[in-house]
Amino acid sequence: MSKDYLGEFEELILTVVGILKEEAYGNVIVETIAQQLDRKVNLSAVHITLYRLEDKGLVKSEMRGATSQRGGRRKRYFQITSAGIAQLQKIQEQRHKLWQLLPKFNA
Amino acid sequence: MKRKKLSPPQWAIRFLEWFCPPELLEGILGDLLEAFDQDFVALGPKKARRKFTLQVFRLFHPSILFRNHLNYSIMNTAIIRNHLLVAWRQMLKHRSFSMINILGLSLAIAFIFLTLLFIQQETAYDQFHAKRDRIYRLYHTTINTETGQRGNTSAVTSVPLGQVLAEEIPVIQRYSRLASSSGIIRKGEMLSRETISFSDTDFLRMFDFPMLAGDRNSALDDPNAIILSTELAKKYFGDTDPLQETLEISLNDSLIQVVVTGVIDPLKENSSIQLDCILPFEQYGAIIPPKMFTSFNFGVVENYIEIRDHASVHQLPTIMTTAVAKSTTTSEDHLEIGMQALDKIHFDTRVLGNTPYTNPQKLYILLAIALLVLVVALINFITLSSSQALGRLPEMGLRQTLGARTKQIQRQLMVESFLITGVASVLALLIAHSLCPNFGQLVDANIQFKLGWLQLAGVLALIFTLSIISGFGQGLLLLRHQTSQSLKRQFSGPFKRQWFNEGLLVFQFALSIILILGAFHVQQQLKYIQEKDLGFEEERLLELPLGDSPDQVTMRQKVERLKEELLRNKQVLSITSGMNNIADPWTELFFKQEDGNEVSLYFNQVDLDYLATMGIRLVEGKSFPPQMKNGILVNEALVKYFGWTDPLTKQIPGVNFSESHEIIGVVEDFHFSSLHQKVEPLILAIDPSAISSGITGLSTYVWPPNLYQLFIRIGPGDITPVLQFLEDQWQSISPDTPFEFEFVDQSLAAKYIEEKRWGKIISLSSWFGILIAWLGLFALMQVTIRRRSKEIGIRKVLGASSLNLIGLLSGRYLQLLTFSALVACPVAWHLLKRWLSSFNYRIELTPWLFGIIGIGVILLTLVIFSWQSFIASRMNPVKAIQVE
Numbered sequence: 008m009s010k011d012y013l014g015e016f017e018e019l020i021l022t023v024v025g026i027l028k029e030e031a032y033g034n035v036i037v038e039t040i041a042q043q044l045d046r047k048v049n050l051s052a053v054h055i056t057l058y059r060l061e062d063k064g065l066v067k068s069e070m071r072g073a074t075s076q077r078g079g080r081r082k083r084y085f086q087i088t089s090a091g092i093a094q095l096q097k098i099q100e101q102r103h104k105l106w107q108l109l110p111k112f113n114a
Numbered sequence: 115m116k117r118k119k120l121s122p123p124q125w126a127i128r129f130l131e132w133f134c135p136p137e138l139l140e141g142i143l144g145d146l147l148e149a150f151d152q153d154f155v156a157l158g159p160k161k162a163r164r165k166f167t168l169q170v171f172r173l174f175h176p177s178i179l180f181r182n183h184l185n186y187s188i189m190n191t192a193i194i195r196n197h198l199l200v201a202w203r204q205m206l207k208h209r210s211f212s213m214i215n216i217l218g219l220s221l222a223i224a225f226i227f228l229t230l231l232f233i234q235q236e237t238a239y240d241q242f243h244a245k246r247d248r249i250y251r252l253y254h255t256t257i258n259t260e261t262g263q264r265g266n267t268s269a270v271t272s273v274p275l276g277q278v279l280a281e282e283i284p285v286i287q288r289y290s291r292l293a294s295s296s297g298i299i300r301k302g303e304m305l306s307r308e309t310i311s312f313s314d315t316d317f318l319r320m321f322d323f324p325m326l327a328g329d330r331n332s333a334l335d336d337p338n339a340i341i342l343s344t345e346l347a348k349k350y351f352g353d354t355d356p357l358q359e360t361l362e363i364s365l366n367d368s369l370i371q372v373v374v375t376g377v378i379d380p381l382k383e384n385s386s387i388q389l390d391c392i393l394p395f396e397q398y399g400a401i402i403p404p405k406m407f408t409s410f411n412f413g414v415v416e417n418y419i420e421i422r423d424h425a426s427v428h429q430l431p432t433i434m435t436t437a438v439a440k441s442t443t444t445s446e447d448h449l450e451i452g453m454q455a456l457d458k459i460h461f462d463t464r465v466l467g468n469t470p471y472t473n474p475q476k477l478y479i480l481l482a483i484a485l486l487v488l489v490v491a492l493i494n495f496i497t498l499s500s501s502q503a504l505g506r507l508p509e510m511g512l513r514q515t516l517g518a519r520t521k522q523i524q525r526q527l528m529v530e531s532f533l534i535t536g537v538a539s540v541l542a543l544l545i546a547h548s549l550c551p552n553f554g555q556l557v558d559a560n561i562q563f564k565l566g567w568l569q570l571a572g573v574l575a576l577i578f579t580l581s582i583i584s585g586f587g588q589g590l591l592l593l594r595h596q597t598s599q600s601l602k603r604q605f606s607g608p609f610k611r612q613w614f615n616e617g618l619l620v621f622q623f624a625l626s627i628i629l630i631l632g633a634f635h636v637q638q639q640l641k642y643i644q645e646k647d648l649g650f651e652e653e654r655l656l657e658l659p660l661g662d663s664p665d666q667v668t669m670r671q672k673v674e675r676l677k678e679e680l681l682r683n684k685q686v687l688s689i690t691s692g693m694n695n696i697a698d699p700w701t702e703l704f705f706k707q708e709d710g711n712e713v714s715l716y717f718n719q720v721d722l723d724y725l726a727t728m729g730i731r732l733v734e735g736k737s738f739p740p741q742m743k744n745g746i747l748v749n750e751a752l753v754k755y756f757g758w759t760d761p762l763t764k765q766i767p768g769v770n771f772s773e774s775h776e777i778i779g780v781v782e783d784f785h786f787s788s789l790h791q792k793v794e795p796l797i798l799a800i801d802p803s804a805i806s807s808g809i810t811g812l813s814t815y816v817w818p819p820n821l822y823q824l825f826i827r828i829g830p831g832d833i834t835p836v837l838q839f840l841e842d843q844w845q846s847i848s849p850d851t852p853f854e855f856e857f858v859d860q861s862l863a864a865k866y867i868e869e870k871r872w873g874k875i876i877s878l879s880s881w882f883g884i885l886i887a888w889l890g891l892f893a894l895m896q897v898t899i900r901r902r903s904k905e906i907g908i909r910k911v912l913g914a915s916s917l918n919l920i921g922l923l924s925g926r927y928l929q930l931l932t933f934s935a936l937v938a939c940p941v942a943w944h945l946l947k948r949w950l951s952s953f954n955y956r957i958e959l960t961p962w963l964f965g966i967i968g969i970g971v972i973l974l975t976l977v978i979f980s981w982q983s984f985i986a987s988r989m990n991p992v993k994a995i996q997v998e
Contacts, residue, residue, distance in 0.1 A: 049169070055175055058138070058177065070140065083141030083144075
């Protein structure tokens with residue numbers, strides 16, 4: 008798994024899924040990103056990325072909670088897997104390592 | 115109504131439901147609806163709907179679409195297998211029917227394949243050179259310094275051209291000459307004649323032929339170097355490394371030793387420049403005399419230049435012409451220089467070098483024909499297949515009852531079409547492979563049959579497209595029936611739209627009849643031309659160029675000597691000489707008249723034996739007596755032109771004549787130009803000074819007047835020994851002029867090569883066209899017979915004989931075919947008249963011949979297809995009328 012590199016967007020979505028613990032689904036993810044980072048992302052892009060992450064085994068999903076608001080349709084909730092957490096950790100370590108090597112410009 | 119606007123667009127939802135995999139649909143659609151509700155509150159109904167639609171489209175993405183695929187095929191492999199089985203059984207059950215269908219389709223596919231192959235190969239020429247937009251080939255036009263007459267334009271130019279221009283003009287970065295000659299390469303015991311190319315060192319830097327061995331920057335530096343093509347390297351050295359090996363080459367009279375310094379891949383299929391091996395240009399000195407190396411007047415090589423940039427590319431030709439003018443002496447012809455871009459060389463038909471070329475018109479015409487063929491074949495195929503499927507309507511109905519959805523049945527039909535198209539394509543490829551060389555001959559191009567990935571992909575795409583369109587089309591045609599109706603074998607709906615099928619039939623037959631009429635008449639015209647009396651004897655007549663001579667006297671002496679020696683051979687019947695040869699246009703002279711106009715008359719300087727050798731007849735007067743200086747002969751056309759009744763007393767009118775001449779005879783008109791033009795007024799003279807004073811202008815290929823051609827009439831018998839004799843004598847009498855000869859009848863025939871080729875193409879197309887038209891008729895008849903099977907059954911029961919039924923069924927077709935013939939004849943008439951008008955001597959078009967051919971086609975067709983009606987009439991009426 009360490010051979011697979013995550014794109015920036017994939018990493019972002021993965022992280023947000025981790026943040027939302029068990030409450031992550033399409034629309035909520037979009038809202039969270041908008042709130043936390045002031046960044047507008049597309050629902051369709053989020054969905055596509057989620058499926059890709061699921062293919063890679065970094066998240067898992069299940070259908071829960073129908074409400075009348077969605078016309079009786081259930082939501083697909085995503086949860087980060089341990090592999091996903093491991094991947095995020097690895098990314099952080101790598102980033103930190105390189106960050107240390109950057110020459111620090113004195114004020 | 116208001117509710118509609120308050121919710122997301124229904125069609126967007128339907129679209130999503132269509133392409134989204136079911137297991138994801140719920141989650142995605144749910145999210146979208148939730149977002150819609152939020153947007154509705156925040157942004158209003160319109161914007162919310164827009165955003166919704168936008169999101170749906172953005173979800174139309176491969177990563178979602180492909181998630182469909184897996185499920186789809188797993189679900190359907192079983193059904194597809196069943197479809198294939200049924201399709202296969204169908205095909206076997208109706209063997210002859212399927213064969214006809216497949217054959218028709220494969221012919222069409224083969225033709226399209228070859229056409230596309232041809233187009234692909236022709237357009238790929240020279241595209242592999244990286245610098246092709248900066249490389250040009252030079253061509254020159256000779257302008258006679260005395261007469262200002264523009265001579266030939268040719269890309270075969272002089273040796274110093276590129277070199278001098280590159281030195282003078284800074285924007286020319288590199289140049290290279292390219293020449294070729296035949297030589298004998300020897301290695302050890304192996305001896306073989308090869309085509310040797312000669313080039314400058316920059317050649318390898320300008321052109322991107324891959325170098326498989328050796329360094330392109332230095333391979334030609336060694337004066338004794340040779341670069342071999344991969345083919346030759348294999349031929350002489352097998353698998354061993356040829357670098358640094360030696361070979362012996364014999365060029366003309368010299369024998370040289372060369373060292374292999376490189377191996378090159380000549381990419382022969384895609385390159386105008388054909389290479390087998392390359393020697394440094396200096397070696398070309400063994401082939402041509404030194405004066406050709408420095409003179410601008412002799413066109414012997416191709417010159418290629420590479421320019422730095424396109425800044426001044428439009429002025430370059432003028433700059434080059436000026437530069438050359440500086441370097442040429444006044445006695446040489448004035449030259450105008452032009453340049454051809456490398457990637458356009460292959461399609462330029464005006465300016466020719468040593469490279470193969472194609473007329474781009476051919477490509478367009480062939481492409482149009484291919485498209486036409488495709489459309490017609492497709493429609494035929496659909497018609498045939500659907501008429502076939504008609505017979506299976508009960509089966510369809512049954513399937514529908516058992517729960518098959520329309521889409522599935524359509525899919526079944528598609529699979530069947532796929533099978534048939536697949537088989538047809540395989541057959542088509544076999545046909546294409548075997549007919550490829552014939553096709554190449556037909557269009558006069560070198561086509562290689564290639565089945566690479568590109569071609570396979572193309573064929574697959576074709577198969578898929580055909581299957582889908584055909585399946586879809588059949589589905590449309592057939593499935594508008596209600597299930598119950600299908601089971602009861604009632605027909606309705608689309609088949610009432612016969613006009614489409616019938617219109618197509620009329621079109622196909624009209625086209626075929628036009629082609630047949632065209633082919634017939636083209637052949638007639640060509641026959642006419644070949645057999646037409648030219649006014650002189652063109653058979654067993656040789657024409658030999660005599661080269662140059664400083665003056666008339668020397669030339670006459672040479673001719674006399676030749677006559678003396680050559681007439682010794684009993685097979686040599688007679689010899690004469692003349693100024694103009696047979697193939698090129700003759701000298702045209704202009705004589706200014708009193709009223710200021712110029713009269714144009716043709717002219718040829720001849721000797722005393724001209725009329726006898728050429729077989730030209732005199733109608734009045736006599737031929738040239740010896741020693742007469744100012745006598746001339748004129749032809750009938752000239753007499754008619756001036757309206758003379760007593761030509762022997764007349765003079766050619768013209769204000770400038772200072773001396774008088776005498777018209778001593780009138781010759782019968784003979785064709786000295788192609789039969790495209792009528793016979794013009796002509797003057798024959800022994801001594802041009804008889805009329806030269808009156809000349810005020812001229813247009814000619816050869817000047818000054820002298821005897822440039824020798825004509826030899828050979829008697830019956832084997833030609834080879836005579837030719838040998840002539841060559842031997844020639845070598846001793848005229849050693850510095852090469853012994854070159856042409857048979858006059860052959861050089862005349864060569865003028866009509868293009869017409870002959872088009873004649874062949876039209877003939878073949880007419881066969882093709884009628885075959886396809888017959889196929890169309892077959893299809894239509896099938897449809898009609900099935901449709902009217904009940905009617906036929908009833909009629910039989912009521913006592914109709916087979917003959918009655920045949921007449922009944924054929925009646926409609928007779929109508930249609932007659933209509934096609936009536937449409938075709940005027941069109942063919944018009945087209946043929948236009949084509950024939952380019953010939954001054956042509957056959958006449960007779961209406962009754964048109965009628966006969968048209969009727970013939972109709973009768974033939976009906977006779978062939980009456981057997982089908984016959985089979986229909988033998989159908990068991992019980993089966994037809996039975997209702998289950």
